[in-house]
Amino acid sequence: MNIISWNARGAECTKFKTTVMNLSRTHHMDILFICEPRISGGKAIDVVKSLGFSNYEIVDANGFSGGMWLLWNASKVTVDIVGTSAQSISACVCWPGQTPWMFTAVYAHPCIAKRQKLWDYLSFVGANHNMPWIIAGDFNEMLRFEDKLGGTSLCRLRGFKTWFDNHDMVDLGFYGSKYTWTNKKGYVIGSALDKSYALIAPLKQ
Structure with a gap:
């Protein structure tokens, strides 16, 4: 896969x-x-x-x-779209002989207020589908301070981390460069804002 x-x-x-x-x-x-x-x-x-x-x-x-x-x-692969929003596409995914699972692809809005609507929507998706769940994409926020090199981190360490922690998600890690964005100016600011986090939630009991 x-x-x-x-x-x-x-x-x-x-x-x-x-x-x-x-x-x-x-x-x-x-x-x-x-x-x-x-x-x-x-x-x-x-x-x-x-x-x-x-x-x-x-x-x-x-x-x-x-x-x-x-x-x-x-x-x-069988992919059945179960819902879309302005910031996400959610689908039920199944390979032959495998257990179906949820996949949500995300592009979070750069505006904090609009981004908050995404976290609320993801909570709705999670509450209505009792399947293993993987989420990947550009979250426009960070999970931890070390995801940014230089500059101020606090503005990008808000809703996503709270949502992540409240829903018992697990960061599956990554390969390659730690920092996926830079301001390309004379001083260094790199961040993982654009990193495609892959997350998985356990089955609900």
Whole structure:
């Protein structure tokens, strides 16, 4: 099982499609989540259809802001979309012979007030589906102080950590660079804001 989550920050250029094809060849993706494609409507559908996946769910970007695509091949995996919001796509996922589980792909809004609506929505999702649950994506917040190098951390250590702790989630860790964002200026500020956390919750009793 290979699931890739990628904050693309734009999906209209030729380089985007080339990168997806390279990822597919290298990692044999079963499910691909793209956030921040920054295109919508017919243009988004045309790009999605060119990526080689049989099925998809799209939450359109708001102008050039946000947007989410969940793509999969129905010949490999069964994905039933159970709900979408402006900041998430939730689906029941099942491989042949395996127990179904919930997958929620997230792109949290940069605005704190709007981001709070995501944590409330995820609580609703968790309360209504009695399955193992994995969440991945761009949360735009951190779980711990060491997820940021330089700058002030407090503004990004709020709702997500509280939600994470209250729901007994487990951070599954990561491979690669610890810091996935930088301000690209003359002084160093790196953070894990864009890191694709993978989390799993135990079955409810």
